Amino acid sequence: MPEAADTINYMVAGYVVIFGVMLTYLVSLVARWRRAHRDKAMLKELADRDEP
Amino acid sequence: MIKEQPKLLKTLNIITMVMMLIAIGLVFLYAPMEAVMGPVQKVFYFHVSSTWTGALGFLVSAIAGGFYLRTKKQTWDIISVAGVEIGLVFMLIGIVSGSIWARPIWNTWWTWDPRLTTTTIMELIYLAYFMLRRGIEEPERRARFGAVYSIVGFLSVPLTFLSIRIFRTIHPVIIGSSDPTASGAFDMTGKMTQTFVFSLITYSVLFATLLWHRTRLGKLSAEIEEAKLRINE
Numbered sequence: 521m522p523e524a525a526d527t528i529n530y531m532v533a534g535y536v537v538i539f540g541v542m543l544t545y546l547v548s549l550v551a552r553w554r555r556a557h558r559d560k561a562m563l564k565e566l567a568d569r570d571e572p
Numbered sequence: 573m574i575k576e577q578p579k580l581l582k583t584l585n586i587i588t589m590v591m592m593l594i595a596i597g598l599v600f601l602y603a604p605m606e607a608v609m610g611p612v613q614k615v616f617y618f619h620v621s622s623t624w625t626g627a628l629g630f631l632v633s634a635i636a637g638g639f640y641l642r643t644k645k646q647t648w649d650i651i652s653v654a655g656v657e658i659g660l661v662f663m664l665i666g667i668v669s670g671s672i673w674a675r676p677i678w679n680t681w682w683t684w685d686p687r688l689t690t691t692t693i694m695e696l697i698y699l700a701y702f703m704l705r706r707g708i709e710e711p712e713r714r715a716r717f718g719a720v721y722s723i724v725g726f727l728s729v730p731l732t733f734l735s736i737r738i739f740r741t742i743h744p745v746i747i748g749s750s751d752p753t754a755s756g757a758f759d760m761t762g763k764m765t766q767t768f769v770f771s772l773i774t775y776s777v778l779f780a781t782l783l784w785h786r787t788r789l790g791k792l793s794a795e796i797e798e799a800k801l802r803i804n805e
Contacts, residue, residue, distance in 0.1 A: 524605055524606065524607055524608060524609065524610035524611075525608065525609060525610040525612075525676060526610060527609060527610040527611050527613075527676045528610070528611040528612075530611075530612040530615070530672050530673065530675060530676050531611040531612045531614050531615055533672050534612065534614075534618075534619070534669045534672040534673060535614075535615065535618070537665065537668045537672060538615075538618045538622065538665055538669050541661060541665045542661075542665065545661045545782075549785055549786065552789055552793075553785075553789055553792070556789065556792045556796060557792070560792065560795065560796055560799070563796060563800065563803065564799075566803055567799070567802070567803060570803070
């Protein structure tokens with residue numbers, strides 16, 4: 521039976537890309553969520569200040 | 573008004589994480605090593621699942637686009653955008669992980685094979701979706717154009733899926749019979765099939781979770797835009 525090719529480095533690279541991109545996307549979602557909440561709080565503060 | 577995460581979403585987060593850990597365990601500890609390709613074949617499980625998730629994103633986007641055109645409800649537009657964004661991310665993972673797999677198997681990082689070409693075109697079509705939206709200021713017009721684009725753009729998805737079944741290609745077909753010129757095809761054992769199916773289900777659940785989160789973010793962003801407009805008035 522032929523021996524399997526030594527391709528472990530490619531497997532590692534493949535999974536680094538798979539999990540790396542997924543993690544980056546998750547971080548971007550969390551960052552956008554936090555920024556949106558900050559903006560919302562700031563806008564609420566502005567709206568409250570403008571109210572007579 | 574966007575509130576704290578609903579209980580169901582919190583539960584879905586946990587289910588997704590547990591399923592993901594099980595899928596990783598199956599890929600590395602349960603599925604046997606492929607006899608010819610060696611360890612790199614294990615990229616296949618998450619590579620196919622990623623492209624599946626990408627296609628799912630584009631499908632959801634087209635369906636939501638259709639609903640938007642019918643109802644004019646902003647929520648459908650938000651879901652449509654979420655579908656394209658998630659689709660783009662996972663299709664990118666599919667393209668890059670496929671290229672890494674191809675290096676030792678095809679002896680090249682890239683070739684203009686029908687599958688690779690149609691996938692690249694599909695990714696570019698959906699990248700252009702965001703360029704189109706950025707170019708339109710009026711929200712209703714932006715949503716309408718986006719909906720039509722997501723429906724028309726979806727034509728690229730079945731074309732990509734069928735490309736390895738219609739054209740002469742070196743890309744292997746795992747479900748169905750490969751072209752005789754395909755390189756890197758293999759017969760799945762029972763354990764491989766179980767791992768593959770579980771990975772597909774896991775990624776589908778992951779997609780649902782991400783879609784929900786991205787839709788909530790879209791709704792919050794829409795609220796902020798409306799609040800900004802009110803303040804400027």
